[in-house]
Amino acid sequence: MQFLDLHTGRDTPVHRLDPRFKLVTMLAFLVVVVNLRQPGALALATAVICLVLFTARIPVRYVLARLLMALPFTGILFLIPFTTPGHAALKFGPASVSYEGLSLALVLVMRLGAALLVTTALTSTTPLTDLLRAMASVGVPTVFVQLVHFTVRYFSVLSEEIATMRRAQRSRGYEPGSVLRPDHLRAMAQLIGMAFIRAMERGERVYRAMRARNYREGLFRPPSRRAGAGEYAWTALTGLVICLLLLVDRGSPL
Numbered sequence: 001m002q003f004l005d006l007h008t009g010r011d012t013p014v015h016r017l018d019p020r021f022k023l024v025t026m027l028a029f030l031v032v033v034v035n036l037r038q039p040g041a042l043a044l045a046t047a048v049i050c051l052v053l054f055t056a057r058i059p060v061r062y063v064l065a066r067l068l069m070a071l072p073f074t075g076i077l078f079l080i081p082f083t084t085p086g087h088a089a090l091k092f093g094p095a096s097v098s099y100e101g102l103s104l105a106l107v108l109v110m111r112l113g114a115a116l117l118v119t120t121a122l123t124s125t126t127p128l129t130d131l132l133r134a135m136a137s138v139g140v141p142t143v144f145v146q147l148v149h150f151t152v153r154y155f156s157v158l159s160e161e162i163a164t165m166r167r168a169q170r171s172r173g174y175e176p177g178s179v180l181r182p183d184h185l186r187a188m189a190q191l192i193g194m195a196f197i198r199a200m201e202r203g204e205r206v207y208r209a210m211r212a213r214n215y216r217e218g219l220f221r222p223p224s225r226r227a228g229a230g231e232y233a234w235t236a237l238t239g240l241v242i243c244l245l246l247l248v249d250r251g252s253p254l
Contacts, residue, residue: 006124007058008124008127008128010057010125012125015125015126017230017234019126019134022234023131025234025238026238030115030119032246033118033245034111036107036111039103039107040249042114045114046114049118056124058124058125066116066120067117077105078105080101080108085098128152157202158199
């Protein structure tokens with residue numbers, strides 16, 4: 001879990017906030033962001049969350065690395081300008097790019113970027129254990145909280161097992177080549193299948209071991225600290241920002 005807690009130990013106003021208030025307010029902010037329709041409102045939301053990251057002293061390189069992780073999933077967005085009907089902005093032979101498609105793609109990219117910045121701000125300023133306790137205290141189902149906990153905890157273990165299986169493939173003479181080669185697809189399918197089976201077997205072993213040690217589902221107890229003036233000020237400020245974003249989104253001519 002260390003890769004998630006690289007910057008959670010800093011002493012800033014954002015880090016000192018109660019995790020429950022951060023979780024609820026940032027989730028509300030996230031819901032509003034993904035429903036904004038105007039680029040102007042999305043740009044304002046991005047500027048606000050960047051200000052939060054700057055206040056929390058999160059390194060720019062770390063934030064950019066988190067954004068780049070989602071880059072492979074944005075490839076389909078580049079097809080939107082070519083598939084959305086409307087007035088043609090550019091023409092490439094039989095294909096054309098519409099103004100409406102460009103506007104829609106821009107909005108979707110800005111939504112994705114702002115949402116990633118919100119999740120980065122939340123996870124970079126709150127230790128994972130405190131975040132899970134906050135989730136349990138605000139009514140998130142225990143099964144989901146435990147699922148997130150064990151997924152993150154054993155992610156590195158499963159990654160090491162996959163690396164071991166790939167080394168075993170190479171030791172048997174397999175050389176990865178083009179993704180479209182039938183033998184490569186077959187090898188990848190076998191690797192994914194074996195990783196899934198090993199993950200299930202490991203999960204069963206871990207669960208039986210935990211039950212043997214008197215494991216109970218109520219692992220994450222609600223935090224005992226009380227909210228102070230900072231938490232209430234943060235909540236009020238977040239509410240004002242949300243109202244401003246909705247006002248700009250509904251009234252913006254962009």
